[in-house]
Each structure stands twice: as C-alpha cells, then as structure tokens.
Amino acid sequence: MKRKLVAVLLLAAMSVTSLAGCGSDGGSGNDAESSRGGSEADDAGDADDAGDADDAGDAADGESSAEAAEVDADGKVNGIMYAEGLPIVDEGAYTFSIFCDDSSSTGEFYMLNEFEKQTNVKVDLQIFANENATEKMNLALNSGDYADVIGGWILDDSKILTYGVEQGVFIPLEDIFAQYCPRIMEILDLPGVREKMTAPDGHIYTIPYVCGDTSVGYSPFINGRWLENVNMEMPTTTEEFEAVLTAFKEQDANGNGDATDEIPFSADPNNKHLEAMTGYFGLPMDKTGFGLKDEQVVYAAMSSEYRQCLSWLSGMYAKGLIDQEIFTQDSATWEGKGNKDMYGVSIAYGSSEFSGIPQSPEKSEFDVMPVLNTDKGGIWLRDTPGNSVYRTQAVITDKAEHPEIIARWFDNAFELENGIGCNRGPVGVVTFKEEGTDQYRAIDVNTLDAETQEKVGWSNLWPQSLPKFLPIGYKFLEDNPNYDEKKAVETTYEPNLTKEVIPSSWIDQDDVEMYSEYASAIRDYFSQNQARFISGEQDVNDDAVWEEYKAGFEGLGLDEYLRIKGVETIAE
Template sequence: MKKEVKAKGKKLVSMLLVFVLAFALVGCGKEKPADNAGKNNAGTKENAAESPDSGSADSNFNQTGMPIAKEPVTLKVLTTRWGNMGDSFAKNEFLTDLEAKSNVKIEWQVKSLNDWNEQKGIMLASGELPDIIFGFQTFNDSDIMNNLDLFLPLNELISKYMPNYSKALEEMPDLKKLTTFPDGNMYSMGKNLPLRPTACNQPIINKKWLDNLGLQVPTTLDELYNVLKAFKDKDANGNGDPNDEIPISGAKGLSMDLLNSFGITDINGYKVMVNSDNSLTYYPASEAYKEGIKWLNKLYSEGIIDKEAFTQDDSMLSAKRQDPDVARVGFEYAWTPDSNFGKWSSEYEVIAPIKGYDGKQYTGGDPNGVSSIMRNEVLITKYCQNPEVAARWVDEFYTGEASIQNFWGGIGTVIAKHDDGTYTLNDPPAGTSADAWYWDSSLRDFGPKYVSKEFEKKIILSSNSGDGLKVTLSKIAEGTITTPYPNVMFTNEENEERPTITTDIDKYVESTRAHWITEGGIDKGWDEYVKQLNTMGLEELMKIYQEAYDRYSKQ
C-alpha cells in the first residue's frame, strides 16, 4: 500500500509539472509537439535506454585511444558543491586537457547543496536529467532505487569501455561490494580517495596544561579522570583564574567518541557495531553503553563536563575553544588540533587511545581509510545519447595521476610532479587555507577517482598540516581501529521501513542519554528503557541491519 500511494503521488507530481510546463510554453507563444516528450538535446530517452553500447557502431566513436569522439561531442554533467563554491574547479588542468584530447566538451551544471534537496525533488519528478551526475551528495541510494528508470545499469559499459575502473574493482573488492545494488547491477560508480587516515576523531589534550600542573599524559580512564579533575580545580591555563578552565565541552550534546574507551565506536552513524562472529550489537542498548553513560554522569556531576554542553550551539562552543585571551578547553576528540583550537592549537597534541577498564584501546575508523570508499560518485542517465562516450570519458578519471588532480588540484598549479616520479603539494596562496584551495581547484571529495596502494607511494604530503597531518596523527592509533558497520545498500522496502523506526528510537535514545548524563538514574531506568526500545521496533530494525550486512558480506 505504501508503494502504491508513493507511486501515485510521484506520478501526480510529474503530471502537474508537465501541465505547468506546457501551460507556460503556450503562454510564451511557443509550441512543443506532443511526441517530443522524453527528449533532451541529445535525443530520445527511449533510444538511449535501449542499448547502452549502441554507439559502438557509431562512426564518430573510437572504442580505444584518443580522441574518444572524432567530431566534438557535448555532455552535460551535473555536480553539487558546498555553499557558493561555484565552478572554478572546471579550470583544473586535468579537466581542460581531457576536453582537448578527447573531443568531449563538458557543459557543467553546478548546484549548491544549500537548497539541493528541493531542486533534486523537482528534477526527479520531472524526469529530465543531464547526461552524467557527479558526487555522492547529489543522489543517494533511495533517490536512485526509487527512480531506476532514469539511470543506466553500468555493468556492461564498465566491462566494455572502462579498463581503468574495471582494474580498480578488481584490486579493491570492497569498492565493488559497496557499489553493487541489491538487484546485482551497478547503477553508480564509486571512488577511493588517496592517503586517507585510518583513524577518525582521536583524543586531543592540552599538553601545556599538563606541563603547568606537572601531570603526565593519561593512558587509562582513571588517569584521565584525575587529569580532568585537576584541570577543573586548578589554574591549568596559568592566567590566575582557577575557574575559567573547561575540561570537556560540547554543542547540543557530547561527542560519542568519549565512549570509545568502553569499546563503542560508530563512524557511520548507524549506532550498530560488528561483533567478531559477524553478529551485530545496537550499542545504545548494550552494557558497555550503560557503563559509559554512568562514567559521563560522574564527570558531569563533578563539573568536569561543561554545564552548557547540551544547550549551546557550535558557534558558542567555538568561542570557548578559541577565546582570544586564553585556552579554555582541556580535552576532546577531533581530527587535528588546528581544526578546533585556532591560535591555541600548538598547545594541544593527539594522544594514544585511552585504555578502557578491560585494558584495551578502541578507535573509530576504517582500515581502508576514513570516508575513502564511497558509491554514487558517478551516474549515467538514460537521457545520455552517447553512453559509451560518457563511459570512456569517466574512465579517464580512474588513474592515479587523474585522481590526485581531482582531489587536490592540477599538476603545475596545486601539485608539483618531480623527475623521480613523485608528487608533492605546493603551498596555497597567501591568505588561503590549503583545504579551501583544494576545493577551489578540484572536485575534491566529490566525483570519480581511484588511487592504488602502489601509486600512493609516489605521493609525498607534508606531515605538518592538512591531509598529511591527518595521516601522521592517525598512526598513533594503529592496531586499535575497530571494524565499522559498513555503508551497506538497503533495499527499497528496507529504506521505507527503516526511517519509520529510527526517527522515534533516535529521539528517545538522545533524550534519555542527556537525562542520564545530567541527572543520573540509568540503573533504575535501564530495564524500562530497553523494553521501550523493543516496543518501538528495535528488533525489527536490527533484523534489517543484519540482513543488509549479510548481503554485503556475501558479495
């Protein structure tokens, strides 16, 4: 019934959009033949969808070598960007060189993610799409699976025309797992980013405060408690005021990384952990979570945790971290100190994971690299009149040299290529951060790319800042990275059912967590809490997660 209502609603929206468009065209004095519906500038949707490799017989198409097209072919490529970043990336040396040698001209359509959700709904309902879609933020799994009639299955195109990407899938089985949809087809292509840290957020402490108080770097939960207590009670920052130090703070809640020492990590946000036997645990209903919340309540009740941690927003937290007069926050989890503490970042250092009461260390992360492997980076739509040209053009992105240029910037501008075959990053222009420069000069996190482990050896990054610093700091956590619940592919039915369960459960978990940390009482309320979770559908939710994980593991 849900599917039928959803389908009717979608059809009604499409009909209304077509009616409005037709009315507008009549009002402008223009006519559009009825049998032209479904066409774009390149031809009919039906013709393009019938045979993905029909263009192989086209005398204008070269199956190998350059140019890809003997006479110029134009492709429309849509991508999304953060805020108002614009299309400056299109001047990237790799992109301009590829256009010149391939004879494939690109008409970029750049949309801001600020209002993309509204725009994409209209676009999908109208059924009018460009030839190629770039970026995992543009269309997600549900967008694709609910509109499969708009996207080409890519298996055959990949095997026939994409040797670079085919090699990537062979070298990295997880990339193929992640990009295979429940029906066995690949409707999107993925990426693998270069030199990503394996650890996500790590413990960062104000080393100057430790030195001021004559304290050692904490290694266990008990040692951490003693250090934080000293930060709270003494003049750790040395400004003469023993009351302005904040050992731990947060914005609209606390980072769940504070529970890492209890064996709880969750970099993908599912609230699920993978056990050694491949079974799953919903950690907010686990004994480890219960003990971790009790520990946080102890810190809160003794004033170690900022009383405003659950009410202040990010801007208020940032003002405390970067107080112009003195460093005020003592300990937290983050990528790097400079990302949070500004002018005071030199006082902070990343330390080894804090040992839990079981004597073990745990760090949230991914052995393949955090956010390294992603799907839905490239889609070819059924409106594409030249899918084989599109496939060959996209395949050019899946070499090491192409990928680093589409992650950092072009060779000759952002990247320096040396005679020994190595690559380094140039310094950004004065007044510009390295990260901003990379986003301005490349597709950065979005779009196709693949860097093999062998090619990574040729890339030399600075260990003092940016991506290189993240990799360097990540090494302190080697051997402690937990196995994350992967970004599995859910079926349409699972995608419909899962939000109906998680919406209420997530709110309940967050509200009880805040209450137990600030007010206590978890032992008394625990059994009723678990019972309520099951009433809300936790068992059904875990069944969905387990089945999706089993499908992923068997691929």
C-alpha cells in the first residue's frame, strides 16, 4: 500500500505541474553524484541521508554473512581459494562480473589486467556511461539478472537500504572482511569509517572507499584567453558575469574568425551543479535541494534565493548565454564542444575534463572563477572537510558464488603499490620506488611514448568509479609536478565557503521502505523542474506557476521525507 500511495502522489504532483517536456539533467540520480575519489574526486560526494543509525557499530542479529570454512590440505578454502597470499585461486578457476558506470578512451584498464596476473581471478567488466548506467542497473535489479558486483556513482543509500537491508540482494560483508581482508579491516578502523559504513541493521554492505578529498568539488572555470580577447576582467558579481558571457557570445572570443560558434556557459551533464550558484544569492545548496542557512541544514528547493537564481539563469538561457543543450547533451558531446574551444565557462571538477587541454606543470588558459556577490553575502557550499568516506561505491550481490574471493580481490587492490597504480600509475612505468626509502617518485606521463601514455592515462588505469585506496595525505616525490588546479580552487574559495558540510548519516531502519520512495520522487521532481524553469518551459517569475511547483512537493510527501531525514526547516 505504501508503494501505491507514493505512486499516486507522484502522478498527482505531475498533473499539477505539467511535468512533460524537458528531461532531467541526465545525471546519476546518485547522492554521491558522479564524483571521483582521492585527489581526482569529483566526486566530492553530495550530502546524503540525515538521521543517525542506531547502534551503527554493533553486530546485527540474523545470519552471518560468512560461514565458517575449513582450509584443506592444499591450503584452500571451499576447495578453490587459497587462504593466504597470491595468487588467490588457480589460473582459470574463478571469474566474477562487475557492473559499473565509468568511461575509458580504450575500454581497457591497465590495473585490472595487472590484478588478473597477480590473483588469477578474471573480471568480466560490464561498464556503461553514467548517463544510462542507472537505468540499466535498475532494469537488471528488477529482472533478477544482475552482476556479481555492482559499483560506481550510480549507487546510493536508498539502494543499499532497499536491496541490502530490506531484500538481501546485496550481501553483508563484515564477517568476510574480518576473516580474509586485513587491508580493508585497517581502513574500517580509521577514525569514523566503520560508523559511516555500517547500515542501520548493523551490517556493512559495501567495499569501503576512503580518500583524501577537496573542500570544493565542482565549480565554474573561465577561459582567461577569451577574457583577454574581449577585453574583460574576471567577474566578481552576477551582473559582471552576465556581461562577460554576453561579450563571449557577441564577439569572436575564441579568435577563430567566426563570431557565431562560441557557447558562453555550460556544465558537466552529470554534475551540472547549477543550484550551487544559489550561493551567489546567499543560500548555498546541493543537488538534492538541501542547503545551509546560518550553518543549519534547511530544505532550499522552494526558497526565494533559489527562485532568484533560477530567474537569473533562465534569463541568460533565453539570451543564448547558456548552452542550449545543457539539459539534453551527454558527456561526449559536452567534451567534444569543449575540445573545439567552444566554451568560455563551464562547471566541472577540473578544466581539463572539457577543455581538451591536458594537465601539465603550467597552468592552462582556464582560470578558477571566484565566488560571485561576496560583498552581498555570496557563499559556496563546502563539499567535504578534507576527506571522504564513500559508503555506496561497490556491493557484492547474492549472485556471487564465492564472495570471499571477490572481497580478497578488492583487498589486494588496496595494497600500497596497487593503490599507487590505480591512483597515479603503475610502479615501474609511471611511479618508481626511491632507492633506500619507502617513498615513490612519479614521472611526467607526457615524457612516455604515445602508446604507453594511452595505456597509463588516468582514465585508463582503473575504473575510477570503483573503490581504490591510498593512505590519507599520501604524497609522491615529483621532479616537475603538474599544476595543482584543485589547490587553486580551494585557495580561491576558502574565504567564501560555508564552515560546515551538509552531514551524511544513515536513516532509521524503520523508515527504510518509505524513505526510498520519497527520496526518488522528490529528487526527480526537483531536478526535472529545475530544467524546465531554466529552459523557459515553465515561467519561474510567474507567482501562480511557482506556487504550483511548491504544492507539488507537498503532494509527494515532503514533510514526511524531511522528518525521516531529520531536517526541520523549509527555507521560504
């Protein structure tokens, strides 16, 4: 009955607000948002489900996730897995499948091949672009035809609660970790990690992904060469920003002789973060509609500040200052246009993601665009306190014949030199142990031949949506390090960041079923209407339309959703 009720409420809200037309942002539908972990983290995960888990660190009642197993005369568990050391199994003895979202220019991942050599475990990788991976995952889960491991930015707390706690499709892993995974146990024992990883029923359902992280994930980057070409200064207010975009549109900003091929402003299709610009109007917020007002968590999707931001963005969209495909293009299109020098400004994790300009020791032509309107209270939401625990990055399903082998395979991936390989480049190719020390020196990948560069390029090292590990704060020795653009972002933004981050905690187990329904409907409604307001399909400046939009949240059960999340205030 609960499921039917929410479905009816969703249909009612859709009829009130006329939800046909523009689609959602093409993103992940994921709390952690297509962020990348470690120093590359988009990342950067969005705030997740508020409300403390009861007795999170305690063992749960019920069956253990790992049955006691004897080691035979060959040193094998269950006749297949060596209890200690490498390889984990005999050659050809075990294959498991991984479904995840990610991208690679070659479709090959260097470290996956290395791990097969080390472990004799073969991986059947089923990889999809983020734009359609969520739909494919949902279809697989609903049909019962899913992989041994599901991972990536497409998972979120709701999925863990539904398919783990409620249905048992995702299996508990803490006992397997305790028996076979010493490195994972060390990670779980880091401060705060076990508590955050432990679901409300006391089980741990996921492989931990713990990394140092940036305080600012996604932000706008502006082309300094274009600014010079149109004789404009770095904008500091929303009015100046709009004036710069207008100059980009009307003049030959990219200098190619064609004054009509410039696109002033765009954003990563999977991580647009347009609502983040509400911080320019005094209320920093995240992609799920929550914000911080006076450092207190509020629901900001109906606030006057958000409406003001939408009105500003809608006006610029109508003038052609915003990419007209911003709500419909995929990542390849966004990157393709950026590689053709068509973007003056784009929101991204890093400018190289869309510009086609590789990272190098020198700063590229793209600059960090500062927080706007700081003289009027403009502020940006702090993404992390400097490190992140991604608790929804990889699960083992009940399809896995030998989950203990899979857990040990990940445990081996977290060994130091393997972690170095996944994060920076394979030892002996890109990274080298400094003689007589425990440190590793990283060389400039650009000094390698073209074929090797492609093989060990960052996106081809490891599916970057899957867990990897380096000790927090790990530093490489470098002779000629790349320009640290993320450090420049942090330095620029720090004076105008919120002091706090939106907290991330599990919800109460009693609310699991209804929360999953509410969260999906409300978040979809928020993102879909954002696209319609900005594109002009709905007039954000029409009071009647705005009131209908607000009423739609009530029809979807917003009050109950906020009660479950422990948020008391709806910003007006």
